[in-house]
Amino acid sequence: MEEIRRRVISILVANNAGVLNKVAGLFARRAYNIDSLSVGETENPDTSRMTIVVHADDLTLEQIKNQLAKLIDVIEITVLRTAAAVLREHVLVHVETDGHRADIMFVVDTFRGNVVDISQNALIAELTGSPSKISAFIKNLKPFGIKSLVRTGVTGLQRGDTM
Amino acid sequence: MKLSGADIIVESLIEQGVDTVFGYPGGWILHVYDSLYRYSDKINHILVAHEQGAAHAADGYSRASGKVGVCLATAGPGATNLVTGIATAYMDSIPMVAITCNVNRGMLGKDSFQEIDIVGVTSPITKHNFIVKRPEDIAPTIRRAFEIANSGRKGPVLVDITKDATGEEAEFESLVGAASCRPSAKDLLSDAKDLSSAGGKMPPLQTSSTFTDKDIYTAVGMIESSEKPLIFIGGGVISSDAGEQLAELQKLVDAPVTHSLMGIGGFDRTNEMSTGMLGMHGSKVSSLAIKNCDLLIAIGTRFSDRVTCNTSIFAKNTKILHIDIDRAEINKNICVDEFILGDVKDVLTALNKKLKPAKHDTWTSSIKEWKLQYPTAIQSDHFTAQEIIRTIGDTVDRDNTVICTDVGQHQMWTAQNYPFTTPRTFVSSGGLGTMGFGLGAAIGAKISCPDKTVINITGDGCFHMNMNEISTAVTYKIPVIDIIINNNVLGMVRQWQRMFYDKRFSNTTLDKKTNYDMVAQGLGAVGVTVRNQAEFKAALETAMKQTDTPTVINCVVDPDLTVFPMVPPGADVEDPIME
Numbered sequence: 001m002e003e004i005r006r007r008v009i010s011i012l013v014a015n016n017a018g019v020l021n022k023v024a025g026l027f028a029r030r031a032y033n034i035d036s037l038s039v040g041e042t043e044n045p046d047t048s049r050m051t052i053v054v055h056a057d058d059l060t061l062e063q064i065k066n067q068l069a070k071l072i073d074v075i076e077i078t079v080l081r082t083a084a085a086v087l088r089e090h091v092l093v094h095v096e097t098d099g100h101r102a103d104i105m106f107v108v109d110t111f112r113g114n115v116v117d118i119s120q121n122a123l124i125a126e127l128t129g130s131p132s133k134i135s136a137f138i139k140n141l142k143p144f145g146i147k148s149l150v151r152t153g154v155t156g157l158q159r160g161d162t163m
Numbered sequence: 164m165k166l167s168g169a170d171i172i173v174e175s176l177i178e179q180g181v182d183t184v185f186g187y188p189g190g191w192i193l194h195v196y197d198s199l200y201r202y203s204d205k206i207n208h209i210l211v212a213h214e215q216g217a218a219h220a221a222d223g224y225s226r227a228s229g230k231v232g233v234c235l236a237t238a239g240p241g242a243t244n245l246v247t248g249i250a251t252a253y254m255d256s257i258p259m260v261a262i263t264c265n266v267n268r269g270m271l272g273k274d275s276f277q278e279i280d281i282v283g284v285t286s287p288i289t290k291h292n293f294i295v296k297r298p299e300d301i302a303p304t305i306r307r308a309f310e311i312a313n314s315g316r317k318g319p320v321l322v323d324i325t326k327d328a329t330g331e332e333a334e335f336e337s338l339v340g341a342a343s344c345r346p347s348a349k350d351l352l353s354d355a356k357d358l359s360s361a362g363g364k365m366p367p368l369q370t371s372s373t374f375t376d377k378d379i380y381t382a383v384g385m386i387e388s389s390e391k392p393l394i395f396i397g398g399g400v401i402s403s404d405a406g407e408q409l410a411e412l413q414k415l416v417d418a419p420v421t422h423s424l425m426g427i428g429g430f431d432r433t434n435e436m437s438t439g440m441l442g443m444h445g446s447k448v449s450s451l452a453i454k455n456c457d458l459l460i461a462i463g464t465r466f467s468d469r470v471t472c473n474t475s476i477f478a479k480n481t482k483i484l485h486i487d488i489d490r491a492e493i494n495k496n497i498c499v500d501e502f503i504l505g506d507v508k509d510v511l512t513a514l515n516k517k518l519k520p521a522k523h524d525t526w527t528s529s530i531k532e533w534k535l536q537y538p539t540a541i542q543s544d545h546f547t548a549q550e551i552i553r554t555i556g557d558t559v560d561r562d563n564t565v566i567c568t569d570v571g572q573h574q575m576w577t578a579q580n581y582p583f584t585t586p587r588t589f590v591s592s593g594g595l596g597t598m599g600f601g602l603g604a605a606i607g608a609k610i611s612c613p614d615k616t617v618i619n620i621t622g623d624g625c626f627h628m629n630m631n632e633i634s635t636a637v638t639y640k641i642p643v644i645d646i647i648i649n650n651n652v653l654g655m656v657r658q659w660q661r662m663f664y665d666k667r668f669s670n671t672t673l674d675k676k677t678n679y680d681m682v683a684q685g686l687g688a689v690g691v692t693v694r695n696q697a698e699f700k701a702a703l704e705t706a707m708k709q710t711d712t713p714t715v716i717n718c719v720v721d722p723d724l725t726v727f728p729m730v731p732p733g734a735d736v737e738d739p740i741m742e
Contacts, residue, residue: 066491072291
C-alpha cells in the first residue's frame with residue numbers, strides 16, 4: 001500500500017446549478033475524505049475552479065481522478081504538484097486580548113498578518129499564507145484564548161506555464 | 164417555429180427516433196400529456212399502473228433492443244416512484260432518459276404541493292441530470308440527455324422541467340433530416356469554447372475509444388505468450404454489440420469463455436468452450452478455469468463482488484488483461500496487469516486483426532473433461548425450477564425469445580440453466596438486484612421487439628411486488644408470459660438463513676393465500692396453475708400462441724430447493740460449495 005498523504009486537486013467545472021452538490025456527493029458516496037474544498041468563479045464566468053484537499057494513497061487518488069472525470073460538468077482535473085504550486089489559505093481569528101494585546105500584536109506582526117477589527121477585550125486578526133503557516137499562526141494565538149476562527153480552505157495554482 | 168415547451172419535449176423525443184414512452188400523468192406534467200394527446204399519431208404512450216413499472220419498462224425496452232428507453236412522470240411521488248427503476252438502469256449501465264415535471268419556477272424551494280428536488284435525489288443514480296426552467300433550454304437539454312445516456316459507458320439521464328417552462332413558448336427547429344440529430348464529438352469540442360450555449364454549459368463528452376496501437380501490441384504479446392488463457396465477459400460485450408467480435412476472438416485465441424450475469428448472451432452458452440457463469444453462483448468449471456488459467460482476459464466487466472467473491476484472493480495466480488470503456492473501472496475492485504480503454508467492439512476489432520490463430524489443446528481438453536465431470540445441473544424427474552427452465556429452453560425459438568427475470572433463486576437458476584445463445588435475449592437486474600423488475604421490463608422488451616416471444620421468469624415473492632403491471636399488458640394487448648416459480652418462500656434469503664442463520668426462517672415463509680389464477684384472470688390475463696412438466700409444457704405452448712393476451716403460469720414447486728454451486732461470503736471463488 002502506498003503512503004496516504006495530502007493531495008491537492010484542482011478542478012475546472014461548468015458553472016451549472018448543482019455542480020457543487022454533484023462533486024461533493026461523489027466524494028461522500030465513494031468514501032473519499034475531503035480535508036477542505038474551496039470554490040469560486042474563474043476568469044470565465046461560465047466556469048468555476050474548485051480546490052479540493054484530500055488524504056489519499058496513489059490508488060485512491062487515481063480513482064478520485066477517474067470518477068471526477070466521469071462527471072459531465074467537470075472540464076479539467078489537475079493534481080497540483082505541491083513542490084511547484086502556489087497554495088494559499090486565508091484565516092480570520094477572533095482572539096481575546098485580556099491585557100495581552102501587545103503580545104498578540106507581536107505574533108500577528110511576526111506572521112505578517114493584519115488586525116482587521118479591535119474591541120475592548122478582543123480583536124480579529126487575518127492572515128493569508130500556506131496551510132502550514134496558517135496552522136502555526138493559530139497555534140501561536142491559542143494560548144491567548146481563541147473565541148472563534150474560520151479558515152477558507154486551500155486554493156492553489158500550478159506555477160509557471162504548467163497549468 | 165414557435166412551440167410550447169411541452170410540444171418541444173415531444174418534438175425532441177420524435178427527433179431522437181423515440182417511438183414509445185412509458186409514463187403516468189399528473190398535475191405538473193399536464194401540458195406534456197396534452198401534447199402527447201395531440202401527437203398520438205407520432206408517438207406511442209404506454210400508461211403503466213405505477214411509475215416504477217414505467218422505469219422498468221423503459222429499461223427492458225432498452226436492454227432488449229439497444230435503443231434508449233424513455234419514461235415520464237409528474238413531480239413529487241411520480242418522480243420518486245421512478246427512483247428504483249433509474250437506479251436499476253444505472254447499476255447495469257442501461258441507456259435511459261427519464262423526464263419529470265416539477266412545480267413552477269417561482270414555487271421552487273417553497274415546499275409546494277408535490278415539490279421534490281428530484282435532481283438532488285437522483286444525482287447518485289444517474290449518469291447526469293438537469294433541471295430546466297426556460298422553454299428555450301428544453302430542446303438542447305433533451306438532445307444532450309440522449310447523447311450522454313447513449314455514449315461511452317451508457318446510463319440513465321434525468322431531465323426535470325418546471326411546469327411553467329412546458330407552458331411557455333420558444334423557437335424550435337427539428338434536426339430531423341439535418342446531417343445528424345446527435346452532435347458529434349468534434350462539435351461538442353468546439354461547443355466547449357462556447358460554454359454559454361442554450362441549455363446550460365456543455366463541456367465535451369469523453370470520447371469512447373482512446374486506446375493506441377501500442378496498447379493492442381501489449382495485449383497481443385500477453386495473449387500470445389499465454390498457454391492457458393481464459394476469456395471472461397461482462398455486460399460491456401452486450402452493450403457494445405460485440406458478440407460477433409467476441410466469437411472471433413475466442414476462435415483465434417482458442418480459449419474457454421466464462422461470463423458474469425450481465426455477460427449472458429455475449430457468447431453462445433451451447434458452445435463447447437463456454438464454461439458458464441463465474442462467481443457466487445457460477446459453475447464449478449468456471450471456478451476450475453479461473454484457478455488454472457495463466458491469463459484472464461476480462462472484457463467489459465467491472466469485477467463486481469458477486470463475481471470476485473473475495474477480492475484479495477481473486478485470480479491470484481493469473482495475469483489479468485482488462486478491456487473496458489470506463490477508466491474508473493481499471494484497478495477499482497481488482498488490480499490488473501494491463502488494460503485497454505475503449506468500446507469493446509472497437510478494441511476487439513483491432514485486437515482480432517493482430518492476433519495469430521493459436522491452439523491450446525491440452526488446456527481446452529481439460530475444460531472439456533471438467534464439463535463432463537461437473538455438468539451444469541443434475542437432471543431430475545421432479546418438477547424443479549431447473550427442469551422448468553430447461554423445458555422453456557427446449558420449447559421456445561431461443562434466438563427469437565427474450566427471457567426476463569426478477570431477482571432471487573429463480574434468477575440464478577435461469578442464469579445457470581437456460582441455454583442463452585445470443586446477445587440481448589436476457590434481461591435481468593444484475594447490479595441493483597431489484598425484485599419486481601421483471602414484469603415491467605418484459606412489457607418494455609415486448610414493445611421494442613414485437614416479433615419475439617417475451618417471457619418473465621419470476622418468483623412468488625417478486626410477483627407480489629409489481630404484479631399490477633399485468634393490467635398494463637392486458638390494456639395494451641401485450642402477450643408477455645409470466646412464469647412464477649412458486650415455492651411459497653423467499654427462497655434466496657431463506658437459503659442464506661438455512662446455511663448461515665441456523666435455519667431461523669425469519670419472515671421468509673410467505674404462506675400467501677393468493678389465488679394466482681384468479682389474480683391473473685381478475686386483471687384480464689390468462690391464469691393457469693401447473694404441478695408437473697407435462698402440464699407446464701402444455702401451458703407454455705398455449706401461452707406462446709396468444710397474440711394479444713398475457714398469460715400467468717403459476718408453477719408450484721418444492722419450498723426447499725437450493726441454488727448450488729454457491730461461494731459463501733468471504734470465500735474463494737475457486738472453491739464453491741456444490742451441494
